[in-house]
Amino acid sequence: MSLESRELSELKSKIGRDPTSTELQIVAAEWSEHCSYKSSKKHLKMLPMTGPLVINEKGYDSGVLDVGGGYVVTAHIESHNHPSAVEPYGGAATGVGGVVRDILSAGTRPIAIFDGLRFGNIEKDKQARWLFKNAVTGVADYGNCLGIPTIGGEVEFDECYQNYALVDVACVGFGKKENLIKNHAKKGDVVVLLGGSTGRDGIGGSQFASDSLESEDRSAVQIPDPFIEKLIIDAILEARNEKLIHALKDLGGGGLSCAISETADALDIGIEMDVDKVHTRESDMRPDEIMVSESQERMLIITNKTKLKKLQDICKKFRIGCSVIGSVKFDNKVHVKKGKKTFANLSADIVANATLLDLPSKKPEYLKTITQEKKFKPITDYSKTMMKFLASPNIASKIWVYSQYDHEVGIRTVIKPGGDASVLRLDNGKYLSVKIDGNPKQCYINPREGAIGCFEEACRNVVCTGAKPIGMLDHLQFGSPKDPEIFWTFLESLKGLTDFAKDFKIPCIGGKVSLYNETPAGPIKPTPLIGILGLIDKKPLVHQKITKGDYLVMIGNTKDELGGSEYFEYIHKFIGGTCPTVDFSESKKNMKSVLEIIKQELPKSVHDCSKGGLAVAVSELCMIDQIGCKVSLDTVPGAKLPVDRILFSESHSRYLVTIEKKNIKKLENILKKNKVSFKTVGIFGGEKIQFSNGAKSIIDLRVDKAQKTWLNSLRDLVLHG
């Protein structure tokens, strides 16, 4: 772990002397990309971060939204990509642990976990299978043990992640507004380290996350201990209820170094601490090792001496370590001692604020030709193609994954994983709908429109449950920012997200940047990930079973936008074409109309139309309810297109509404009034999924056969290759 020479001279000039070796380690950890956001921070400011529901407090690691009735929802997103690429089980598990502690540090109880998982081609690549399988087990073992339901997420495979893994985890918390920790410190307060012991594991982790895999430090392996984390959650919430906590911070990347310096900086205080007081796993650890160790499951608490006794009793009850490691000063210094001897003494403000960079950017060469389409071999048998498609890893049901996650614990899960967004009931009588979405295939072809598309897709998903989007989390994952072409894609994505957020008045309540995601074969495709939180005041739309005679109404236009589609990439092995674009006014109109028809309780269900296009979205409805459907492609809203384009285009802002015949008139009236583009495109019944164009049958599949393939193919691939 080291500073660049430019940074070293900067540090020397700021402190006016040579740093000690411990100081060097502390600063290197804190000035790493992972902790300081030095390449991205200047630009992140463009995102709108305020709104009527957003609560801003100093020192929070998570976003806070006021959801009414005296309650708040908190949310945060993190990734654990580098660690998961070398040790998928531990990497994914500790990724969950990290983001859960972010939620806890606001003083809220974590109530749901979401995971976004990305790997190489699991059909061909054994390594990708191994990574996938173990990452899923890691998320499962950790979240299940904590008793926090993992209720949503996504899984995607793409060659660009060969020998690599993206493991993103988001967590949502809930609590009373009055219980939020108002981070502060008073004279004479003490600094307490609580939780697991500090060991040598994970030393250099945050630095590791900021290096590409080739130059990785393979010693950065972290062992998950969900049992300790569970006890920490219980202990902290009990201490919170007893009002024992003045300030609270989780330990993540950079370990104590970052926690101490960021807390001191945020609260405008100094912290003096003694490394000998830290409960360690090994007896011979050096001060700098203790300061940068990234041992998991630890929290930093500031409290006063009278409350300390009660805090210690709580820790004793829950059998977790609790060491008073230092005290609050008012010199704004991070002062690290070992006994009497000083090992580091730096201004918190210098440590916590790395000089921000303004990196050059340049439009990538490849984008000049990427929209050109090649001639494809015509499809002769669409039914056969469709079966192959339903079995493909990106389209197949993800039930093998989410059935390993306890998604019911906490008894809040009203809409369970498997549909669009998942929905939780809240104690104020409202409901929270959440979904995370990414789409690297489209973001590669058009970083701006692709990112906007992820945003809209996540919104669409929560809208399908009847929820109004109230907050957004973004996670920006790219290759090395030092490559101007990559940095350009980063900026484009960010600008796109900013435009959409401003236009739709959805504030960004938190996020994360993960750079240097490089595999031996090069940088990953741009992979922004968007999480959307939606609020439902009255009642969510819970999918009602489709029965014979129900109508299928499609809202939104299908356009010739197959760039980055699963159809191009999986069936034709073609990367390129025109990326779907969101028309902001159409998007808004459609969202509003869907919310209106749900409020009027007209539909039996509303399903989002996205990956795999109309063909897959309709099949999903049929397979879930085991009922057939006849769809006429010639009635699909939008310009006239060849059948494969209508079937598989991934145009945005489209919804599939299932509705009883008796409600169809009312629906039409609302949609007409709102000037929405829509058509009745099909009718349910029978045992077959049928698409026709005029009199010509295009697809004719038995639902039961399709369902079996779709449900089982991912599991079979993982277990048997």
Add this chain to the structure above:
Amino acid sequence: MKVGVVVFPGSNCDRDMYHVLTDVFNLDAQYFWHEKSLPKNIDAVILPGGFSYGDRLRAGVIAAHSPIIKDVQKLADKGIPILGVCNGFQILVESGLLPGVLLKNESLNFMCEWTDLIVENNQTPFTNQFKLNEKIPIPIANGEGRYYVDDDVLKQLKKKNQIVFRYSKIVNGSSNRIAGVCNESGNVVGMMPHPERAVESEINPIDSKPSSKIFESLLVKMGVNN
């Protein structure tokens, strides 16, 4: 009428169970930390699900050594109704209050899904409101839920009417598709599925009435008119 909910380090369905007892069935419930003792005049005890001690060594084995288990044993001997759900069932089995053992699921995975139970014994304090062979849609969520007994013990269980619930189809490879059992006197019941997740229609997509009867049976047993 007081129902005790025992909390071990790592229990994570204790709050769910408490909510159901108090908010849904209007019972007077109280948490008991595993190091405390249970009052002699308590009316029923529930061991909720979760991962006591992180499921280390074997699910339930460390918690089975908790001080409170001696009290649970005493109450069991007195005929007080005792229910163990999921990890609570594992703890009852590991502490010898119930026969058998719970092994890793045949899939080797944690399984979270909805399934149907069949009521095999409607004489226990938790099943007296059921008809025999009644179906209960209910979720399971466990990694070590495969109930195992050898053939001799199985014969005994059948003879003494100790099989309380069976799965309607093969779920995890358990002996005789057993999902729940009771002790010989019938007052101690253990089950792998989670009734507390199935008694509210808002979160039960199928039918919340059958699961509710598990708690209604307890109310009847204790003579509470709700």
Add this chain to the structure above:
Amino acid sequence: MATFSVHVTIENKPGISDPEGETILNDLVLKGTHKIVSKIKTAKMLKFTIEEKDKKTAKIKVQEICDELRIYNPMVSKVTIDVFDA
């Protein structure tokens, strides 16, 4: 007194199925390679570091602990105990 390392191996009794071992074996068989492996059994091991006067006492002591604390479930598992100098 001396320090010993006592290895406790816990495995299923004969007749109790071991799905994990079977799965690994099936994986091998399915792949067509490694026909020479006819069986795979999984076990769990606990390595105790213990102070005792000699190997024999150490072994007895650990056996006692295992029985008393139900380190293994006698219904389905058996243990093997080996003592080494630490």
Add this chain to the structure above:
Amino acid sequence: MATFSVHVTIENKPGISDPEGETILNDLVLKGTHKIVSKIKTAKMLKFTIEEKDKKTAKIKVQEICDELRIYNPMVSKVTIDVFDA
């Protein structure tokens, strides 16, 4: 050809923590009366029954299988392979 029993013991590398061993020690063994135990480490064992011409080949073969099936992650775990006559 002969039949061998090959034991593969997988455990966390020295210096990498073993939360399960710690819990068994602190919450089970030390809560009883067994203060003479100072440490418990857990490991996992796979016992292969294999046909090979000699012990050495059997050991190499099993090592190969473990690597191929990625039975353990060398970044976290160390393995010990012992061969016995079956």
